[in-house]
Amino acid sequence: MAHYDVIIIGSGPGGYIAAERAGDAGLKVLLIEKEHLGGVCNNWGCIPTKSLLHAAKLYTHALHSAQFGVHVGDARFALEEAMAWKREVVETLRKGIAYLMNKSNVEVIFGEAACIDRSTVEVDGQRHSCDHLIIATGSSAARPPIPGLDGEYVMTNREILSLEEIPKRLVIIGGGVIGMEFASLYSQIGSEVHVVEMLDEVLPMMDRECAKLMRREFKQVKFHLGCRVGEVAGNTVKFTDAKGKEASLEADVVLVSVGRTPNTKGLEALGLDISRAGITTNERMQTNLPNVYAVGDVTGTSLLAHSASRMGEVAVDAILGKKSIMRYHAIPWAVYSLPEAAGCGLTEEEAREQGHHVKSASVQMRSNGRFLAEHGKKAGGMCKVVVDGDTEVLLGVHLVGGTASEMIYGAAALMESELRVREIKEIIFPHPSVSEIIKDALWALS
């Protein structure tokens, strides 16, 4: 039985970053992966969706650039080719992770892990022991108790990423990030897309003002808000609408994207403290068991690839005796649809609930020179900033439009650095850039 300083179960962005950091720090590390390096993020999540969304955006731009003097006589979206490119990207990045693991002296084995006790893990009948165990097993698409979700038309994020034919009609149950990204993708390439959402607005983590604008900018998508799905019968999604009326939609594909469930199979023997959300940890990613850590989606907290990676770093720091902690107040998120959206920190509603004396300001992106030049007069977009009126500390930045996903890290930096509004106003933003709108929004605070 080989012995390791650290065994890590799961090679998603939580697991492989933890492995890299631990390996680079000189620890003897074993990384166990049941399927493909990179986990959901690389194989059925972030990376493949971004590849396809980018292709869809290129197609949309090709069709709609006449206002800028670019005329395209004939444009065609070949989904099977976009899917092939997506596979190539995924495989390239898998190899990249394998290269990194090798470079950091991390041993990798493939197979399903079963924890025997908190220092022994079995894979394919072989046992491995360790001083420290990091659980990074991730999450799977939740299957809510709706009759018919096992039907042949129903897919999750996983299966829909292998479609080779554009569905004529796509019904998406759930208007969160995953639902909105697929709605954007398929509506751009020709599907008739319906989103059925139980709540009264899409994108629940988002500031409501921004979420509303996002929904309105999805001009090709039909939204059914406040609707509760009762059953999927064959190709028909049956739901009760906001007024209590029964309604239904026929679909070629039904996508279920109503949340994620932590992957805790194989961990039963440990006696971990697990809630419905996931494995409970402290701010150093320690579980209730000594020397057992949990990172990423399986913790049920901040289900984002980059949160998982940071948690992995924090867990390794704990193992190394360093004192870093996981901070949750400045974690950016992004929706890679057209338009993009991104945010970091508190929404206005959250800030009020937390008792801040809130000041906020919103600026429309069409007032921004670069946005106007590149998106035309009709495109919508906005920036909203949320500030503590007493301390002048920036609490939240919310963006719709432009390359929001590439701008938002700067908001995380501003919030982590704890600069006050008047100090941020002294930072020089490049002109012309859409990013200037963040500063403009701060100047718009009354």
Place this chain on the structure above:
Amino acid sequence: MAHYDVIIIGSGPGGYIAAERAGDAGLKVLLIEKEHLGGVCNNWGCIPTKSLLHAAKLYTHALHSAQFGVHVGDARFALEEAMAWKREVVETLRKGIAYLMNKSNVEVIFGEAACIDRSTVEVDGQRHSCDHLIIATGSSAARPPIPGLDGEYVMTNREILSLEEIPKRLVIIGGGVIGMEFASLYSQIGSEVHVVEMLDEVLPMMDRECAKLMRREFKQVKFHLGCRVGEVAGNTVKFTDAKGKEASLEADVVLVSVGRTPNTKGLEALGLDISRAGITTNERMQTNLPNVYAVGDVTGTSLLAHSASRMGEVAVDAILGKKSIMRYHAIPWAVYSLPEAAGCGLTEEEAREQGHHVKSASVQMRSNGRFLAEHGKKAGGMCKVVVDGDTEVLLGVHLVGGTASEMIYGAAALMESELRVREIKEIIFPHPSVSEIIKDALWALS
């Protein structure tokens, strides 16, 4: 003779922002503009070039997206329509500035200003007096002493922005930002483009490693480095090449972009301390004359729109008795070509010259998941970070590729916040995003 708290000459990004801040602070402000609101930036610089460059990028993407599954049978670039859109953007933003001036109670008059003394300005025979004078007169394209630059084929950034026909052959004298942006624009839409540069590399403000990559990524453009132009004879640019050999290029259009000259006409009576570069100021934008300030290109320092705006704010702060100063160490810049480039802070060479114990690291963008997904396997791009090895302070960030221009403000924020490298590593960047490469480069520091 009307009296003002502040008279501002020039309504570019230095002048109009100063006017807005001063007006909002309750000062009585007069803004004098000889031509169009927004100055060079809005009318013949930043904004029109970005409109056209965006159109060119859309055209390029339409032509070259087959690798992503997007096929375009027939694409056409209509320069006259792109120019019309550019005019619309420029005019919309001019109106936007007029609206802001009105909102901030700034009086605007159009006409050529002549300074009678440091508190009196004459426009069209009418005199106006003030307590404080802000000179924001900008710069014009330099015309070096090369015979033939007044010929009919020769243009500056101003005239070339009114072309309605794509030149078959464009020769650009000067490989700085302006030269490179027009090289990118016209090479994308079908011109044969040559850049003749006196130095041995393009983009002299850029880290050399990045500048070299930029040049190589301009695959359609022919560069003639280390070449000294001796004469423009009709449509022929004659130069001595790097080996001392005489050479020449014929052109339909010759663009001269070899620097800028401060606009000091009308200021002669004041007795300002003016060097060859421009008006000398201190860090509060004060000139040698009491109550006379200079901001923007006319100072000859940091010839960038956003630097001008910040200088305008600093000058108004000085007038208001606030103690802000102009800091030059974290001013971002961007080249909006394809690919884009941007930087902030010191290059590796500059950092060494300033005596830092320099650590630097470069990461190729193709290692970045989103960059790969969106740009394919052959696209070039990089991030380089420059750090003081003793203090772990970030000195410079340099980017080629992706939406560098929208990411770079975050680097300015990181540098202004004076976080150390280990603190920046704790900031969570969104995944997948090209922006993550900045963090990856910091992790790559040895």
